[in-house]
Amino acid sequence: MAETFDVVIIGSGPGGYVGAIRAAQLGLKTALIEKDKRLGGTCLHRGCIPTKSLLWSAALLHHIQEAADFGIEVPKPVVNWAKVQEHKQKVVTKGANGIDYLMKKNKITVIKGHGRIAGKGKVEVTGDDGSKQQLDTKNIIIATGSVPKSLPNVKVDHERVLNSDSILGIDRIPKSLIVIGAGAVGCEFASVFNHMGSQVSIVEYLPNILPIEDADISKEMEKQFKKRKIDLHTGAKVESVENTGSGVKLTMTVGSETRTIEAEIVLSAVGRAPVSEDIGLQHTSIKADRGFIKTDTMMRTTEPGVYAIGDVIPTAMLAHVASAEAVLAVEHIAGKNPAPINYDLTPSATYCYPEVASVGLTEKKAKERGYDVKTGIFPFSAVTKASISNEGIGLVKVVSDKKYDEVLGVHMVGPHATELLAEACVALRLEITTEELAHTMHAHPTLSEIVKEGAEATLGHPIHI
Amino acid sequence: MAETFDVVIIGSGPGGYVGAIRAAQLGLKTALIEKDKRLGGTCLHRGCIPTKSLLWSAALLHHIQEAADFGIEVPKPVVNWAKVQEHKQKVVTKGANGIDYLMKKNKITVIKGHGRIAGKGKVEVTGDDGSKQQLDTKNIIIATGSVPKSLPNVKVDHERVLNSDSILGIDRIPKSLIVIGAGAVGCEFASVFNHMGSQVSIVEYLPNILPIEDADISKEMEKQFKKRKIDLHTGAKVESVENTGSGVKLTMTVGSETRTIEAEIVLSAVGRAPVSEDIGLQHTSIKADRGFIKTDTMMRTTEPGVYAIGDVIPTAMLAHVASAEAVLAVEHIAGKNPAPINYDLTPSATYCYPEVASVGLTEKKAKERGYDVKTGIFPFSAVTKASISNEGIGLVKVVSDKKYDEVLGVHMVGPHATELLAEACVALRLEITTEELAHTMHAHPTLSEIVKEGAEATLGHPIHI
């Protein structure tokens, strides 16, 4: 007789595996299904982690190239790309081993294979060898994530035209690279290969790179990329990409102008598509909308007992969002009374150099919501800690509401911005006012002092400028 | 006829100059007196900033030595100590120029010379050339800071036995170094010279290094220093320091044991003494207590119209404390109604490698205050972002109150701990609970996730361990 699970989770990304751990901690009998060889999903194998490993190697190279300024003299460093990749793989493998350990420790049943909902309370798993196994469960969480999508006129052949999956395993540093799409993924790869010595161009359809960020942040980052000799084409529509044998030729239109650029390879980084096909939705009432599965604030789909979380639902496609949604779903299953997620408080981070990070409303969004908006900008050039490492680059922008002085958004470009953001995440969650933020003692000398100064700037009296 | 100032500030450290800026912003007619050649005080010229510059060069060297692990191959780096010093000087000079600019911009009257209170509402300034000038003022702020102190039996000769002032200007990397005193200053220099290749010993009177930190933090840092082959002597009383001609010999007793160690130089880093002599206190009712000037919560001394702030008063000797006290004092002078400083929320940071940072109560202090204490520890080894740079070293410890779940303290050893601390500063200021901290979305992958996990650990259910 088969056992009945409290919850079966399909997909082991940062949504699925984190949800499984929390479920087990809450005493739920939990199974996790994954069709990949190893657990961890996009984030660990093809996303967050491998990219940050490449970015660390790239940033290190950059710092070494400037080391003489700080009295550390080194002959020209040489990039051993195979070793860069090897380190990346080591980090990923360590991560996957870590998840395996956590599954065992929490007594989670892990089943390798393709999972499909097979009816009410039933999930069928098909192994690589075609063997089938049926699971009975009280609840199901769909955590199947997403895959790269591409433009209709840009065929990804993984030779000349790569996507984020294939470029991660590339065996060389291309002489030149065209990145289509200047979201987080595109900007991160542009940053890596620029540091590594490639000639990099970025082609973005919208008027600014990192289009979801505050306009001042996007513009600052464009300035930084231009300083790094990255060739930017914004407001540019890709017309065609042509394999020339020795490389690729990309034709775009910018307004009425036609531009042609060439490179060794092209990276297509134009977004991701949810994975909701072939997972048995036909046995449920769930209707996917352009692939996305809709849920309520408790992550419930239209089908009783079936939840969906992470990249497969139409919320921000980020690992920490997937994890938060997963925890919420299992807490709901466990009969807790979790608070819905406030998506306005979703941190966003891009690990290019310098880094970009933000939480809360942009100036534009705050105005759209009807707030009487105040803003304050403070540059890293006036932060002493930044000048110690010659990194007085970038700025912080604080967006606040005039009426109650509430901080609505904190936006940054600069060294270690992704780490500095945590303060803002807590601050916004606790409904901080700019006055309170400005009065919070920050350790000196730190980069984090910029957040305090940004708040003071909003009030009209920053100290160090 | 001489003009009358609203406030005259004696001393231009991070207390004095920041106070002057805020005073000017509040519309006060302000004068700043400084006897050094340049503005900025200990912090800029002999403290926070030059040490962090040396620490950055040292950390960079360390990262370069490990760069091959990340695929960046570099022949052995060579330290050009003169250039290390030159960079440090550049940063300091830039800082001093910045303060000069801020003084001009804010229309603050800067007077170079030795300031002394000369009677009610009178300050006399004696220039380097002996010329005297008298200022009339409604208020006076004493911001004269502190200077290194030494042990009675350890004579600082600046040749073999240096203090923090003289070691900052040292013209070479000593082959070996003994550091007396393992507070922040001692540990930072130990870290610098260990990375630079000196053989370093630390001699500390108390049972643990960084004695003001939580015991678990001190112990973790001891482990880290030992891994770095720093020779630690704790619970050690220095008996004598003897110049042997070619070096120094230090004799200490540890319990009943006598130990003798030798080195090229000794750094005496046993604390600082407030500067309250020869500043005209005899013309006031102020009685210094072992050099310290006592104040009330508004920074008022016993003498009406005379305030004191920073290292010269018996609060934590830290730059950000001096600045906060200065801002408070001038806001009080300006007739605002500032809130007193909650000193429990003073961040503490030590920029050794890895870094140490904390805010709030240690476990021990929390128990002394009568809290029913819970703690949670989470290691950086389980934080993926840390393993990307092979920096899975150190931990976070969260101290909370069982009754209402309030976070009482956050303590860290680890990469970038001094920056990660800002989140905890805001969190404690807004009286966060561990549950709320655990539920705050943090960007993935960041080091800052450790704070969330530390909070979860306190609740008994961290995810990644």
Added chain:
Amino acid sequence: ASSSSSSSSKVLATPLTRRMAREHGLDLSQIAGSGPQGRVMKADVTAALEGASATRNE
């Protein structure tokens, strides 16, 4: 703005004081906040609780 403050006037509190208020059945909007911009801090709730118990003890 948090979900709990959708009513007309907004109460600035802290996670701690919200929790204390929940546990002791207090209405935070009835407590004068001593924090910046009137934020209701622990000391305020503690004082309110002590006031309440002092009254009870009379």
